[in-house]
Amino acid sequence: MSSSNVILIVAVVVAVLLVAAVAAGVALNRRRKISLEKPDEAEGEKKPGGYQAGGGFSLSSGGAATAAPPEHPVEERTDTEGQPAVGDDASVPRDTERRGIVDVSLPDGDQSTGTATAEPPAPEQDTPVDTAPPAQGSTETQAPAEPEQATGTEAPVEAAPETPVEAEPPVEGAASAATAPAEPTVPEQAAPPEQAAPPVPEAPVAEPVEEIEPTSGRLERLRGRLSRSRSSLGQGLLGLLGAGDLDEDSWEEIEDTLLMADLGAATTTEVVERLRSEIASRGVRTSDEVRGLLREVLVDQLATESERSVRALPHGDPANGGKPAVVLVVGVNGTGKTTTTGKLARVLVADGRTVLLGAADTFRAAAVEQLGTWGERVGAEVVRGEEAADPASVAFEAVKRGSDTGVDAVLVDTAGRLHTKTGLMDELGKVKRVVEKQAQVDEVLLVLDATTGQNGLTQARVFSDVVDVTGIVLTKLDGTAKGGIVFQVQRELGVPVKLVGLGEGADHLAPFEPEAFVDALLG
């Protein structure tokens, strides 16, 4: 072979390598960009009763790539005086019992958090949870009992005699699903293909006991529940703008209206400036034109590029080795975490999905009970720990159980109250890390109470530092005239509002859609 041939071949090889590298770079870049977008149809294949765009919930499955953490504006953190902060209650606690601070220090490889869990799951006992001895860390699964009405007196402890976890081959950490998982040694996505695995337990299937309201058109149907915000913000602005001849006093009033509705200073300034310039250039006369302009300006403020779909669809088919979606629900107690977890479960079940609930809010026995009731209502299995159990252990067990039984989604309700903010945050971080030992966390929904205004934002910043919040659920929008908090939350946190809570009813959860929301505000 002549030397020119050799050079030619080398040149061709180099060219091919270059092309491959460029292609890989482009692909990687694209993957990062769409990490929060809907997956291909194939990935998030739908079951009957699915969701449509426009009025329905938008669900997607988490991609292989983890969503890039949102950028959070760096701001001075100040707890609002006299207001509940992270680690406190967002509302008056419904009970007074508190558990002590759990040792949540977690150096890698630390097994000490499982200290209290050496005991096997408590045998069947009829004692109500609050009087049960604090057998920390033990978890048990609760099959959706044939529900009558859930009662607060129901003894939650039904020792699952042979939980699959205990029968599991001794994957370190998993062996202690009833204890704190020894996290670092569990290989990620460990799925021993040819192990003599114990029979895959079937998720107890129960029919939802209640009819679930259709999931499409929720925001439309619930728009009346925004009436307070509508009259203060929507009607207030329309009235002022429609009066014509806007002098400085009028503009000041418009500004005040926006501020009072909790839009925040930055958004308010932008909205007023835009309205002023558009009115000056376009000339807006009729009430329809006023409404049209206002709608446009407000929707533009709310629209973000972030994907709003909730990543609650499984990775592949769970019946054939696919993994369930894992959703963590975080937030301060009293904001509506448990309620939102239950409502979201209903949405998924209505979509033909199977759900498992993890009651990792072990801080308060009643919270666990509450989630148990939601589980019964939708026919979802509930994995829970006893009061004061290690939440990470419960979460771990829930995800494991969900994977074993092949559910579509595991929703984990976490604690929002501890004696100290640091303890809470350490614990939350641990919950996420532990869960990630066996499955990707697809969605971290931060639940914020819309009625707490600025304080909710403070909470959100703290939570965002510990876990990458991927979506906001703004609850109790029905109980406030300050629906403008939606604008501020998105702007300040850089995280999209994905769901809104519009009441205490089981189906008072709606997907957040900027246009429909603004329409509801404007009446």
Ligand SMILES: Nc1nc2c(ncn2[C@@H]2O[C@H](COP(=O)(O)OP(=O)(O)OP(=O)(O)O)[C@@H](O)[C@H]2O)c(=O)[nH]1
């Ligand atoms: N009006 C209204 N009330 C809501 C909404 N979401 C939740 N709530 C109520 O808020 C209260 C607190 O809700 P929870 O779900 O218990 O709050 P949490 O954050 O989980 O608190 P724990 O159960 O202690 O963990 C309950 O009375 C709910 O019914 C909503 O969108 N609107």
